[in-house]
Amino acid sequence: MTSHELLEPKLNRARAIALVLGGIALALCAAGAMANPTQFYRSYLFGYLYWISVALGCLAIVMLHHLVGGGWGFVIRRLLESGSRTILLLAILFVPLILGMSRLYSWTQPHVHAEESSFAKVYLNPTFFLARVAIYFGVWLLLSFFLNKWSAQQDRTGDPAMLRKMGALSGPGILIYALTVTFAAVDWVLSLEPHWFSTIYGLLFIIIQALAAMSFVVVVVMLLSDTVQLYHSPGQLNDLGSLLFTLVMLWAYMSFAQYLIIWSGNLQEEIPWYAKRTAGGWAYLAVTLMVFHFAVPFTLLLLRSVKRRVKVLAAVASLLLVMSVADLYWLVVPAFGQSGPRPHWMDITAIAGIGGLWIAAFLSQLKRQPLLPLHDPRFEGVLANAE
């Protein structure tokens, strides 16, 4: 691949920039952690949740594609696989959250449990929490390890048995993914406010992850398009746009369903969650999300002319990337009792620092393989149709 050689210096430069900026941002965070540890852990949790969403979303979409196929998946499979190989880095980056557990989660304090049910006492305690963290990362690492191993083997040997293996793992894998993400979302985010609960929360996080990953890879496809064009027909790009459209609708569906149920139930223990998130400045952020996380991308992605142009589609995806960050901010930060969306400087350095490291790891993984799957009979069929 000659374009691969052209790409190499470009990727190396991007990786160096990401590493330097990420390093500086994390150094600033470390300095901030000395002065204000509580704020540091809060900002770090927010930043961390965003990047693990992108990585896990990549894993989920890879499995989805192994199950349902389709020409769109081959365009982005290498990007998704590279994203899924960063889970080990994210497991290491989880360490600060363990250190800050007692400052983040009120249930770590023994006196909070006095009036709680016995189940909450058993479930929400530091030992069991850490055991679950180990299980989540164990499962995610295993899934991504085998899917990547077999995919690489498929590339080398063209052995169709690998395709069957990946499909066979993806079926149960996607179920296990959904369960672990549900529990992780409850543990890491929902338990910030242990008196509130929502049964749709796990699904909401699955959609947030898929949307974060999908908009990320669409932007990467556009950035690469100057050097290598990953798609072979506007139809494949159209499919990526349609998937973004579906995810935007699902996001709105999940978010609104949760609101509608709580609004209809009108129960004292459920309402405070929304009351907090619509008080003061948070209401403006909520309206911004409705408009720019749903209405605007929804309208734009209806148009074929948007979905078939890589630059325009990537512009919509960038908007969704920014809005995913804003959405997480709206979900997570009000739990800390902040009265409005005023990002602390560490909110920005934490997400930038983790992001810098993550993007550098992603690019290192991306360089290790050709950018399109080789020897995949299904993909060869897609190519033949495109010509």
Add this chain to the structure above:
Amino acid sequence: MSQQKKIYGVMAEFEEAGELLVAAHKAREAGFTRLDAYSPLPIEGLSEAVGFESTRLPLIVLIGGIVGAIGGFALQYYIHVIEYPQNIGGRPFNSWPSFVPITFETTVLCAALAAVLGMLALNGLPSPYHPVFNAPRFKLASRHRFFLCIKARDPKFDLEETKEFLLGLEPHEVCEIED
């Protein structure tokens, strides 16, 4: 009336999808604008080749959707606020969050109906008579043959010349179609 029978167009029959695609491109290059192609299976690029441009159907569907959204919401507003207001758990009469699911459903319903009815209307369906079926072998268009028709409405149309032109594309057969 100089002609005894009125002609709808000239039809060429091809054996391969690729031949039809090439023929359609050549006909467009030769300056024909009123042509249509018939195939038993979808062929990538054929609609562009016969000069098909976008229709007004998306606009019709959009209007259907907007009418459905406004209509669905207005119906619920009328019932719950104007005609039969009820105090349900102390909520305001105009409790819009609970109106959203129905509004969504009526939006989809009206947009889908607009799509189906709009498609039929734009295609001029139902149409009990269409001249292309006068072509003797045309029923093969739903089996394994590919047809290209240049219509008499085409400004460049001349019965003999057009026939000559189509024969030049080496089809299986060329025939005239009565209107």
